Amino acid sequence: MTQADVVTADDEDNGLRRSITGKQLFFYTLGDVLGSGIYVLIGLVAAAVGGAFWIAFALGVTVAAITGSAYAELVTKYPQAAGASLYVNKAFGNKALTFLITVSFLSASMAATGSLATGFSSYFATLFDDGGPPALLVSLVFLALLAIVNFIGITESVVINMVMTFVEVAGLLIVLVIGVWFVAQGKADFGTLVEVDVSGDFGSPALAVLAGIAFSFFAMTGFENTANVAEETIDPHKAFPRSLVGGMLVAGLVYVLVSMAAALTVPVDTLAGSDAALLEVVKQGILPVSTGFMTTLFSVIALIAITNTTLVTVVTQPRILYGMAREDVVPGVFAKVHSTRRSPWVGLVFCGAVVAGLLVIGTLLTEAGAGLDLVNRLALVTVVFLLAIYALVIVSCLKLRGRDETEKTFRANTPLLFVGLVGNLAILGFSIYDDPTSLIWCAGLVAVGVVLFLLEYFFGNQTRPSGAERGDPEVVDEKGA
Amino acid sequence: MHVIVATDGSKQSLAAAKKLKSFADPTKITDISVIAVIRPLASVAFADELSGGSTYAAGPETSFRRAAEAASEVVAAVFDGWGPTVHKRIRSGSPANELIKAAKQLDAGLVVVASGGRGLSDAVLVGSTAQRVQHYAPCPVLVVRPKPRQRR
Numbered sequence: 001m002t003q004a005d006v007v008t009a010d011d012e013d014n015g016l017r018r019s020i021t022g023k024q025l026f027f028y029t030l031g032d033v034l035g036s037g038i039y040v041l042i043g044l045v046a047a048a049v050g051g052a053f054w055i056a057f058a059l060g061v062t063v064a065a066i067t068g069s070a071y072a073e074l075v076t077k078y079p080q081a082a083g084a085s086l087y088v089n090k091a092f093g094n095k096a097l098t099f100l101i102t103v104s105f106l107s108a109s110m111a112a113t114g115s116l117a118t119g120f121s122s123y124f125a126t127l128f129d130d131g132g133p134p135a136l137l138v139s140l141v142f143l144a145l146l147a148i149v150n151f152i153g154i155t156e157s158v159v160i161n162m163v164m165t166f167v168e169v170a171g172l173l174i175v176l177v178i179g180v181w182f183v184a185q186g187k188a189d190f191g192t193l194v195e196v197d198v199s200g201d202f203g204s205p206a207l208a209v210l211a212g213i214a215f216s217f218f219a220m221t222g223f224e225n226t227a228n229v230a231e232e233t234i235d236p237h238k239a240f241p242r243s244l245v246g247g248m249l250v251a252g253l254v255y256v257l258v259s260m261a262a263a264l265t266v267p268v269d270t271l272a273g274s275d276a277a278l279l280e281v282v283k284q285g286i287l288p289v290s291t292g293f294m295t296t297l298f299s300v301i302a303l304i305a306i307t308n309t310t311l312v313t314v315v316t317q318p319r320i321l322y323g324m325a326r327e328d329v330v331p332g333v334f335a336k337v338h339s340t341r342r343s344p345w346v347g348l349v350f351c352g353a354v355v356a357g358l359l360v361i362g363t364l365l366t367e368a369g370a371g372l373d374l375v376n377r378l379a380l381v382t383v384v385f386l387l388a389i390y391a392l393v394i395v396s397c398l399k400l401r402g403r404d405e406t407e408k409t410f411r412a413n414t415p416l417l418f419v420g421l422v423g424n425l426a427i428l429g430f431s432i433y434d435d436p437t438s439l440i441w442c443a444g445l446v447a448v449g450v451v452l453f454l455l456e457y458f459f460g461n462q463t464r465p466s467g468a469e470r471g472d473p474e475v476v477d478e479k480g481a
Numbered sequence: 482m483h484v485i486v487a488t489d490g491s492k493q494s495l496a497a498a499k500k501l502k503s504f505a506d507p508t509k510i511t512d513i514s515v516i517a518v519i520r521p522l523a524s525v526a527f528a529d530e531l532s533g534g535s536t537y538a539a540g541p542e543t544s545f546r547r548a549a550e551a552a553s554e555v556v557a558a559v560f561d562g563w564g565p566t567v568h569k570r571i572r573s574g575s576p577a578n579e580l581i582k583a584a585k586q587l588d589a590g591l592v593v594v595a596s597g598g599r600g601l602s603d604a605v606l607v608g609s610t611a612q613r614v615q616h617y618a619p620c621p622v623l624v625v626r627p628k629p630r631q632r633r
């Protein structure tokens with residue numbers, strides 16, 4: 001028989017089946033966003049703004065949700081796994097820019113992993129009376145375990161993902177219940193919620209709120225990783241706009257309510273001075289339950305929440321390197337997968353090593369008395385990278401209007417996109433203005449990417465598809481895109 | 482009889498397909514379904530080491546779906562002109578689950594899987610696809626093992 005007998009079915013029943021439903025996508029977004037910061041950063045935001053710090057969360061999540069709508073539009077046009085680099089490449093067609101965006105995204109993801117791992121160790125320490133094992137050790141072991149888990153493939157379970165998201169939401173619900181209980185007892189002073197602290201570093205209320213948004217923005221990130229599953233989502237045209245923007249809005253609502261609950265129940269000074277600020281809410285002993293038990297329970301929940309988000313970042317990094325290796329802009333060894341596990345183990349080990357390097361350098365600097373707060377520093381580095389990427393994604397979205405559109409394409413609200421663009425740039429500007437040294441860390445991470453490129457350029461073998469130019473992402477595909 | 486041949490894009494899965502062809506009687510087989518399963522939440526959702534990657538784009542365009550199509554194309558080509566009708570199917574999810582589900586849906590008479598590694602990791606880490614398919618498949622399973630590196 002000949003090729004003509006080969007049947008390729010193209011329908012849902014037996015041909016090209018996809019697996020991610022809109023509901024799963026919603027929880028993926030929610031879990032990814034919720035875990036990434038509120039457990040860690042709320043103290044810092046409270047310190048910057050004062051009792052009204054919920055406003056910072058509300059505004060921050062609005063900017064992020066608008067950016068999410070740009071992502072949703074682009075995903076429905078180009079439902080591939082690559083996210084920002086793909087969109088920027090489509091819009092500008094500039095290889096150097098695409099490379100820079102890809103490396104920036106990888107760097108953002110690594111810095112986020114570092115920040116989350118450090119946050120993990122802060123909450124881990126609260127489980128022990130004497131502070132437990134050294135924080136750096138906890139972070140490094142945490143990282144190693146996640147890498148192993150990723151290698152084996154447990155991360156791939158949609159069910160585990162959902163369960164972890166439910167646990168995350170449950171943790172924040174505990175804070176809400178405490179808040180409601182406190183209000184019901186009539187002890188709450190609602191005046192706190194409109195207090196903006198202008199006595200600190202930021203002289204005007206507007207600047208204080210902007211600072212709060214910048215510090216809280218790490219909590220809004222993570223949604224961009226949903227592009228990972230774009231290709232495998234059922235009916236992405238409907239599912240993406242709803243699940244992505246819906247997930248962001250629900251996350252935003254939770255953030256605002258949790259911030260209010262925290263501000264009402266705990267003195268802002270106490271929140272501001274705490275490494276694990278949400279724990280302070282539980283420690284107030286407002287609920288008629290043993291405080292010791294609640295503290296332990298809440299710490300465990302926080303650890304799970306942070307783990308959930310970190311897992312996604314740990315999965316994403318080797319994937320980015322895999323794509324780049326196939327494009328021949330980094331050494332081909334990153335495109336190798338393990339023979340049984342089908343995991344890109346070289347990429348996994350490499351990314352783990354870079355993040356471990358960040359943690360070690362950060363810890364050494366702190367001990368040398370550099371006055372460095374590692375969680376915040378790495379969160380800020382992540383945010384600087386991501387804000388630049390978000391702004392560029394919105395620009396790409398606007399630039400790609402009228403191209404590759406079908407009647408099914410989701411269209412984000414144009415005036416809102418401009419608002420989102422200005423918002424992203426304003427937060428970016430403030431972040432850099434507030435802490436210019438973050439740029440040094442950013443440069444360091446981008447340098448890692450450039451070194452890899454140079455290694456490939458001078459010593460690499462050709463692994464890209466035949467006929468493709470180095471770094472040319474638009475190669476040889478006749479039927480696709 | 483309907484036979485399912487699984488591919489994860491590895492050379493070993495191609496070897497498994499060839500193994501089936503080397504001894505099976507094509508007149509007894511009506512259909513062959515080559516099934517590639519994409520793992521959406523994995524770092525690399527599908528790694529194609531068979532087609533040479535010339536049929537789909539790299540980099541930002543990385544499409545795991547096209548990688549899966551390309552790999553199943555290569556495996557399906559093994560059975561060109563052999564007799565049975567060849568189908569290619571791409572599924573997504575956990576490989577073992579999807580293969581077992583497919584075996585039920587297609588009322589398969591045999592599932593052919595490769596059991597990839599020969600290294601240490603295979604001995605240490607439990608839960609490979611081949612193992613789970615063997616345990617839960619509704620039909621016989623042919624597990625094609627790699628040749629040992631050397632005789633002990």
